[in-house]
Amino acid sequence: FAKFVPPLIVNGKVYVATWSNQLAVYGLLNSTPVSLGASANIDGIFKDGTTVSSTGLDGYGNAYSGNALGTALTWSGISFELGAPDTLNAVANRTIALPAGSYSSLRLLATAVNGPKTSMSFRLTYTDGSNATTSLSLSDWCFPQNHSGETQVKTMTVRDTRYGATVHDCSSVNLYGYSIALNAAKTVESLTLPANNDVVALAV
Numbered sequence: 001f002a003k004f005v006p007p008l009i010v011n012g013k014v015y016v017a018t019w020s021n022q023l024a025v026y027g028l029l030n031s032t033p034v035s036l037g038a039s040a041n042i043d044g045i046f047k048d049g050t051t052v053s054s055t056g057l058d059g060y061g062n063a064y065s066g067n068a069l070g071t072a073l074t075w076s077g078i079s080f081e082l083g084a085p086d087t088l089n090a091v092a093n094r095t096i097a098l099p100a101g102s103y104s105s106l107r108l109l110a111t112a113v114n115g116p117k118t119s120m121s122f123r124l125t126y127t128d129g130s131n132a133t134t135s136l137s138l139s140d141w142c143f144p145q146n147h148s149g150e151t152q153v154k155t156m157t158v159r160d161t162r163y164g165a166t167v168h169d170c171s172s173v174n175l176y177g178y179s180i181a182l183n184a185a186k187t188v189e190s191l192t193l194p195a196n197n198d199v200v201a202l203a204v
Contacts, residue, residue, distance in 0.1 A: 034204035044090035046160035058113040061162035068156040080203035112138035120194040126186040142170035151177040
């Protein structure tokens with residue numbers, strides 16, 4: 001039987017173990033950030049106090065507070081850089097190009113808006129033309145549901161409106177983390193998000 005050995009986090013770096021000859025051999029967990037680049041189509045983070053013409057994260061002019069969310073988040077020892085406020089800094093209903101390589105998992109910071117979204121299909125495409133689909137359920141940013149495989153990475157008390165106001169209209173405002181297993185024997189090409197504008201990714 002394979003034995004589970006918990007990862008070690010040293011100085012913010014994650015070391016994962018493999019079991020070999022009854023010894024746990026630790027190696028540094030390497031991660032590669034994904035640029036949302038041309039795929040970004042939503043302004044999901046506003047700069048506090050600014051008036052914008054954007055429809056925001058939810059399509060109704062509401063977005064994450066740039067001050068409350070910050071510029072980067074760390075989850076499971078991996079640092080996620082967030083896009084600048086008042087720009088196209090998030091993605092919904094599009095395909096995101098992935099850095100070519102062989103990886104064991106893909107992690108993303110995302111949320112549902114306008115209610116929770118269950119059994120959403122995330123499709124991974126590999127360079128050999130094959131693909132694999134993972135089903136995830138996502139909580140609404142204002143209403144955590146604690147879905148299986150979902151982590152509350154950041155919990156805040158405010159969000160911003162396009163009129164420059166910072167409001168307390170949710171009991172909490174959340175950004176969630178999700179993990180998708182990859183076939184490490186293949187080279188990834190892209191991630192296709194669900195065909196639903198209410199499922200939004202902010203970092204991969």
